Amino acid sequence: MKKGLLIDLTLCIGCGACTEACKAQNKLPGEVEPELTAYTWASLETHETDEGDEIYVRRLCMHCEEPACASVCPVAAFEKTDTGAVIYKSERCIGCRYCMVACPFSVPKYQWDKTFPFVQKCILCYDLVKNGEQTACAKVCPTEATLFGDRESLLKIARRRIEKNPGKYVDHIYGEHEIGGTSVMFLSSVPFEQLGFRTELTRKPLPSFTWGVMSLVPNIISLGGLTLFGTWWIINRRMKLARERLEQEQNQEESEK
Amino acid sequence: MKLPKITFWRIVLLIIIVLGVYSTFRRFVFGLGDATNMSDTFPWGIWIGFDVISGVGLGAGGFVLTAIVYIFNLRRYKPIVRATVLTAFLGYVLVIVGLLYDLGQPHRIWHLLIYWNHHSVLFEVGWCVMTYTTVLALEFAGFFFEKMRWTKLVKIQHALIIPLVILGVILSTMHQSSLGSLFLIFPDKVHPLWYTPLLPLFFYISCIAVGLAMVIFESFLSSRAFGKQLEFDILDRLARVLAVILAFFFLFKIEDLIRHGAFMAMFEGSYESWLFLAEILLGVLLPSVLLFIPKVRHNPTGMFTAVSFAVFGFFFGRLNVTITSMEGVARAIYTPAWTEWMTTIFLVAMGFTAFALAAKYLPIFPKEEPTAAVSGAASNK
DSSP: OOEEEEEETTTOOOOOHHHHHHHHHTTOOSOOOSSOBTTBSSEEEEEEOTTSOEEEEEEOOOOBSSOHHHHHOTTOOEEEOTTSOEEEOTTTOOOOOHHHHHOTTOOOEEOTTSSSOOEEOOOTTHHHHHTTOOOHHHHHOTTSSEEEEEHHHHHHHHHHHHHHOTTTSOSOOBTSSGGGOBSEEEEOSSOGGGGTOOOSOOSSOTHHHHHHHHTTHHHHHHHHHHHHHHHHHHHHHHHHHHHHHHHHHHHHHHHHO | OHHHHHHHHHHHHHHHHHHHHHHHHIIIIIOHHHHOOOOSSOOOOHIIIIIIIIHHHHTTHHHHHHIIIIISOOGGGGGGHHHHHHHHHHHHHHHHHHHHHHOSSGGGTTHHHHSOOTTOHHHHHHHHHHHHHHHHHHHHHHHHHHHHTOHHHHHHHHHHHHHHHHHHHHHHHHHHHHHHHTTTTOTTTSOTTTOOTTHHHHHHHHHHHHHHHHHHHHHHHHHHHTTOOOOHHHHHHHHHHHHHHHHHHHHHHHHHHHHTTOGGGGGSOOHHHHHHHIIIIIIIIHHHHHHHSHHHHTSHHHHHHHHHHHHHHHHHHHHIIIIIHHHHHHTOOOOOOHHHHHHHHHHHHHHHHHHHHHHHHSOOSOSSOHHHHSOOTTTOO
């Protein structure tokens, strides 16, 4: 069963326990930074509403249902696992950074301080979840603003919350449909675009945008090869025949002389 | 009068080598963060946009001209096919070297061979570039065999040339267009002036254009450097084809913009719109119009200028797609570090040097041609 996280921004008090727990769990050096970096896999942003309220938005990998990073990686270093996590196999990575360019949420970050760097991002506590535990961030959250569970049941919970409090929540579960759905989802009382979420994203899974072209490759090879060879053969044969005819005519002329 | 000029260029080359080696040292000792202005918001810079994505395009002359000569049997273009294959081969080698600078784990480039992902456009590009460079090496090997008088190998190479050329055309068609497909997966990140599902097709058409432009460009440079006579008649025909392809590209691009409702974005006065107009007007329309005018085309300076605009326009276009088109969503402007430019210039200079050496020691230019017979081939460099 694919797991996920439901982050209810209305419940978040901005204590930052999740970001600290993330650092500890993944043994990341340094302090928690205000933005995602190679060493901060979960960060916390503060947004102020028009009424002057503070809203805290957590940033982390969205763990797409059909991840662009896994689709573009030439050496298949990313994998969408059965736990729902998109994990990174650093031993494969060649460092092309196509994943960083392709990610619609710009989540994968690079160890720019290293001579031979790796890509880094949240892996939805793959080892913990595999052993039946919650993610470190969900475990420490004091207000259940970060909820861990099956993606399907989280969606049900989210829908119930919106139905019960239509005045409180905007009618949108961010991550339900964006780019084909993500394992990390958000609920908010403020329109998402005001909180730095990209709401213009397509609903189509991103890998489908290239598969249309990639699936043509076998045809290009076979049809292209056939056409080119055919063209060469026809032209070559015609020239050969023309040459022979010319020689014959010359021979005739000579014999007539 | 000639000596000081040569000394000047040698000094320039020396400076380029010193600074290039220093930049290389910075990159491979202190890393990408030190040697480049790339960042998490801008993970791809000019090493990808210029050295790799544009560099591959410049080598396209190789497959275009070999197809013309060997498959379509237009023998009149044969005198320039060798120099073109040499250019393409060196170009692809430089692309691979450039890629080694850019990869975070360059020593693992061979991972492409063992870890496969057939969904990845980059996987396909990587494989095509690998195999096509091998094809070019085999096409190039013929000159070397000839030089060494290994007649048996020359014969084998000649027998294999048609399959090699066909393979080269297929591989090139695949990866030249796929470089455009690289950008298809982030429709929400690329500016609408450049994003179109037909991006692979535009990359393919423009690579054929720049391939032809480079053949002409490189013929001019060779004729100057090696005191060799220009095959002006051949170049004139190629220039006419180039004019048509550029015109087609221009009209097709405008049509595509209209179809996607992005036509007016050209005139919105934004940073992107100006750079787009510069690309399409100065780099595509202008050279096309110039090359359509016989008076310009029949004048060496005119043709050289027009073709230079086409090459410039190609670079401009590729950098627009890789860098400009993504700056809006990233909310950042990327300007390359001087070390990034320096390694690029260093690689280009190495390419020129390698070309000069190959032209000097290998049978690249036709000797039996009466027009080219009187040449001081070895006088410069």
